[in-house]
Amino acid sequence: MMKINLLETSSAEWLDVLQRCRHDSHHMPGWLRAAQHEGSGKAFAVHVMDDGHELFVPLLNRDINGKDWDASSPYGFAGPVVSDDAPDGFVDTALSEALELLRGRGCVSCFIRLNPIVNAPWRSAVGTLIDHGMSISIDLSKSEAEHWHDTSHGHRLEISKAMRAGVTVRLDETLETLPHFIRLYNASMDRLRASDYYFFDDAYHYTLARELGDRLRLFVAEEDGVIIGGATVTVSDGTGILQGHLMGIDARYRHRQPSKIMLHAIRQWGREQGYRYYHLGGGLGGSAEDSLFRFKRGFSPDTHVFRTQRVVVDPGKYLALCDGTPSVLEDLSGYFPAYRR
Template identity: 35%
Template sequence: MSAPASQLDQLAWLDASAADDRGRWDEVLARCVHDFHQLPDYVALEAARLGGEGGALRVEVDGEVGLLPLIRRPLPEPLRAVSSASHDALSPYGYPGPLMSSDAPAVVAKLLAAWRRGMAQLGLASAFVRLHPFLNEALAPALGEELRERGPLVWIDLEGSEEAQWGEYRSMDRRKIRRSVEAGYVAVVEDDCARFDDFYAVYAETMARLDASWSGFARPYLEGLLAALGSRAFLAFVEHEGQVAAGALFTRSCGMVQYHFSGTASAHRRAAPTRPLIHAVRQRCAAAGLSKLNLGGGLGSAEDELLRFKRGFSKRRGVFQTWEWIADPSAYAALCRAQGVDATSGFFPAYRQVPVVPSEKEVEDEA
């Protein structure tokens, strides 16, 4: 797809799969603190999973740069007759919020104006953008009514002392971690993903046990994810008498660690092995000088048992937020009417009313 026109020649659509666009994409990554969600290979992977066209709107204003990763999808055929727009867009899974080389309010305002102009030039009816809890603090207040709070999340400050970090655990969780160690459960934090087969075995077992809708995140996807992440990904395990009791996939980028996928062997569920696993990863990452470990929130950003479990590791709280952009409110309302749905239902975009993929695709059923 060609880049959208811009009077100021500051705006361009970069194709996540195009080698010719990689240099300009990488330039923004070099200038901005970023997570793995903004990597072009990850955006391309997600575009393939979601059946869209992966890319990013790159903007340059006043010597500063910004990057908005998006997956552009054609509108469903029946809706094209009632809309002048041809597509809509959503973020890749996770926290792929926009990158900005400056948080100055004037720069943020100009970047936002350019992104909105660019999305309109791409022929989008709407865009659903998942914000990053650590990287978009300056952006969120500028979004006004386009900002929505989806749910709480939990993160660990890795820069405090070991005593301070351990002290933020719930007393019950500290006791259960000690009991796990006494019962012979041993945590192993790897530097890479060489033991992917061991991880996948407990992950697949967990998803099958919970009858979760996970086909999009099955082995081919995970193998593609590891290829996209490279050295940013690592695995951690808890073992008992030579058996893997629990495993998890974590990522690290610019000092930030994400708890991304996990699983627990059915035979060890009652021992709650994910507690010592997270504890060991927290210790390793703190010792390595990393700054934050994001545990995420509940399934679908809900106030649930998974969120309660995560709260046992830290008193630090964040909010998962989304940017919900509409090109033309009247046209959006027409799309919703054509589908027979309520435009204010809470699902966005409402005209694509389909089951929601949980905003945290790791499952912890030991809480």
């Protein structure tokens, strides 16, 4: 008999499920608590069990009007987690039952960001699956020579030039440079005129560091004792996935290409530590054409598809929130949920 539970991040069962199922650092309760602290909604997870098979979906409960709410994955790639031996049909049955439970509690829609690596085999007929483009990962089982071969000619030249100039990269084990990194990251986002989506208050960074512990690593690039760049990555020991999180550089040292030497150093560290993937993500908005995608592609030929899943949980309420325009239920490929545009 199918059993559905809604778990809070403090629930011991949350970690128990993750021990049994393939997951990433973005599925950890601490990742959700940091997102909750950021004001993105109240963190919870749906856990479905049936005959030993499991479906687990971490989500944020986002208020709409004080009565109704919608569910959304947090920033990152906290897609569904499924037990390895789940039979065909289990996912859709379990997900449908879970969403029916949420509908009864006032949920109007559900937006899920799939994990490009963990959810690569994900197939579901519930709602609409949208392909957003490619994301890039580095295969850390390759040798140093293979990694260097996969690096574009331009990246190789600039990494070598920075090394000759004395730029070094180190892992900051104590996170003593976190305040400096936060300043560099914010300045970088200001310089790039990034949208609000890419800005986080200082407390978010400290919350994430406290919640994830050694699952969050900070690398800093330095020249003559000056920090010229920083990058955070999350670590998942069970699946061997490093996820690139945030990066910031000192504009005065752009000629040293600190972002390139940091990625080079992080992949070297990941390879030496025995991890399997270093996921860099994709371009802005999933684009395979922009400069960010081309920058990342210069480190690896390996790509994954980034997808989202959109479900209208309560069509009547969804329609009412969209001023009764029937077409919003026919095509979910645009901004979702449409009433939050």
